[in-house]
Every structure is written in C-alpha cells, then in structure tokens.
Amino acid sequence: MTLSDWAPLHRWPAEAIWQAVVPRLPGFSIEILPEIDSTNTELMRRAKAGRHDPILLVAERQTAGRGRQGRIWMGEPGDALTFSIGLPFQPSHWSGLSLAVGLSLAESLGTDIQLKWPNDLWRQQRKLGGILIEAASQGTQSYAVIGVGLNIQKPAAHELRTPAAAIAEFWQGATAPLVLERVAAPLCTALLAFESEGFASLQSRFNARDALLGSQVSTSDGQQGLCRGVDERGALQLLTPHGLIKVSSAEVSVRPAEGA
Ligand code: BTN
Numbered sequence: 001m002t003l004s005d006w007a008p009l010h011r012w013p014a015e016a017i018w019q020a021v022v023p024r025l026p027g028f029s030i031e032i033l034p035e036i037d038s039t040n041t042e043l044m045r046r047a048k049a050g051r052h053d054p055i056l057l058v059a060e061r062q063t064a065g066r067g068r069q070g071r072i073w074m075g076e077p078g079d080a081l082t083f084s085i086g087l088p089f090q091p092s093h094w095s096g097l098s099l100a101v102g103l104s105l106a107e108s109l110g111t112d113i114q115l116k117w118p119n120d121l122w123r124q125q126r127k128l129g130g131i132l133i134e135a136a137s138q139g140t141q142s143y144a145v146i147g148v149g150l151n152i153q154k155p156a157a158h159e160l161r162t163p164a165a166a167i168a169e170f171w172q173g174a175t176a177p178l179v180l181e182r183v184a185a186p187l188c189t190a191l192l193a194f195e196s197e198g199f200a201s202l203q204s205r206f207n208a209r210d211a212l213l214g215s216q217v218s219t220s221d222g223q224q225g226l227c228r229g230v231d232e233r234g235a236l237q238l239l240t241p242h243g244l245i246k247v248s249s250a251e252v253s254v255r256p257a258e259g260a
Helices: 014-021 039-048 097-109 174-199 200-208
Strands: 029-033 054-060 080-088 114-116 118-122 126-138 141-151 216-219 225-231 238-239 243-247 253-255
Touching: 014 029, 014 174, 039 054, 039 080, 039 126, 039 141, 054 174, 080 174, 097 114, 097 118, 097 126, 097 141, 097 174, 097 200, 174 200, 174 216, 200 225
Parallel strands: 029 054
Antiparallel strands: 054 080, 080 141, 114 118, 118 126, 126 141, 216 225, 216 253, 225 238, 238 243
C-alpha cells in the first residue's frame, strides 16, 4: 500500500491524548499507522537503533501481531485496539509491571473488568485483552515497550485459543479511538507511578479484580494450588499440599484446573 492509498479507518484523538500526557512525559509523541507488522516489534527496532523517546504508537492493522510466549495476536482493523507505549524506564524492580498496566486498563474500562495473572484482562470468564511487555537496554539506560491489544468487537471464533469478550458488549458505540482516549493518559500516569513507587501500593486493588482468586489453578510448569492472590511484588501465591508457593516467572501461564 502506498501512502496515497491510505484513508484512515478512524479519526484518532491524538491531540487530546498528547495534551494530557506531555506535561508529565516531556518529548512525548503519538504516531498512528495504517499498518505495521507489530507495534511492539517496531518500537523494539527503534529502541535498538537508539531511538528512546517516549511515544504512543497505534496501528489500525498489524500483520504480525505478537502475544506472550511466542503466540500470534490476531485482530482485524476496527475489531481491536492495538498500540504500544515506548518510554525510557528505570524502575527499581520490574516485577509487577504487567499487573500495574492491566490494573490501569481495567480501572479505566469498568468495575467488572477482571485481571488474570500476569497479563490478561478478562470479563465474565472470557479474555478481553492482553499485554506484551518488552525491554531494551543500552548501557545503564533501559527502555520499556508496553504493548496492549483490546477486543472492541468479538474476534472470529476460529482465531481463538481462549473464549473472547469484547468492549462493545458493555459499551455501546465503543470504537478503537474512543477506547484509546479513555485508557491512554491514565496508563501513562500509571507507568510513571510504577517507575517511582513499584507495585506494592497496587496489591490490594489487583487482588480485588483477580479473576482466579479463590479458585483451583494449574500452571504451565505443572504446579497446582488454590489461588491466594498476588504478593507485594506481584508474584502469584498458590496454596498447594506442600505449602504456599510463589510463581513469579512471566513465562509461566495459569489456567483454572480441570474440573475446578
Ligand atoms: C497476549 O495476550 O498474549 C498479549 C497480546 C498483546 C497484543 C498487543 S497488540 C499491540 C502490541 N503489538 C504486538 O505485536 N503485540 C501487542
């Protein structure tokens, strides 16, 4: 596609978001692209080339969207909001970052949005969206790329591993630009708060929305237990026959146990 072929699918509220964010994040810019392989891949490429400015990159369509653990993230234009925020980031601990991001999104979207440790937004036991966090470092400087995919409309069933929820189910007239306008500035604020304060002050708010709290779960590395919420670093606590264990690796995924 050449640039002259491109008619944007939407009008995006870039100016309003920029006005809200730039006082707290000097040098912040917003870029809306008709199509890219993946907004995360693009910001990681730029970071590796030394481009470390804070940016919100939105794509109307991704041709190679990525999920956690090497999975594909599908999403048709208009059916999903897909964006990444890149920013220089120096927290004292990174643990709990994806939980802080999920919590900010959930709190922007509504009281019945739940969080499934470590990276998913859920509603009524179905997946509403996901988060993919990556980091690049150069010397002592680190740069975080926070990718977010939210279902606006329900994706086609054949694309799914997990049953899907959509924002349009509870927000009539929701569009990708309206959802971006609601979530983007609070998310930037949450990232800056996490950088200076970490996860501990968010623990109880996360646990209040924990979709798995009190249920029997199994982890992809073969452990089973009763989910007891997260600790002050964001590690998932499971009560097993051998005692309380803490799961902190982002490479582990958690599901309700069979028959639970
Ligand atoms: C997951 O559910 O496993 C995480 C999904 C993250 C998808 C978003 S869409 C915008 C950004 N770019 C990507 O390639 N992935 C993230």
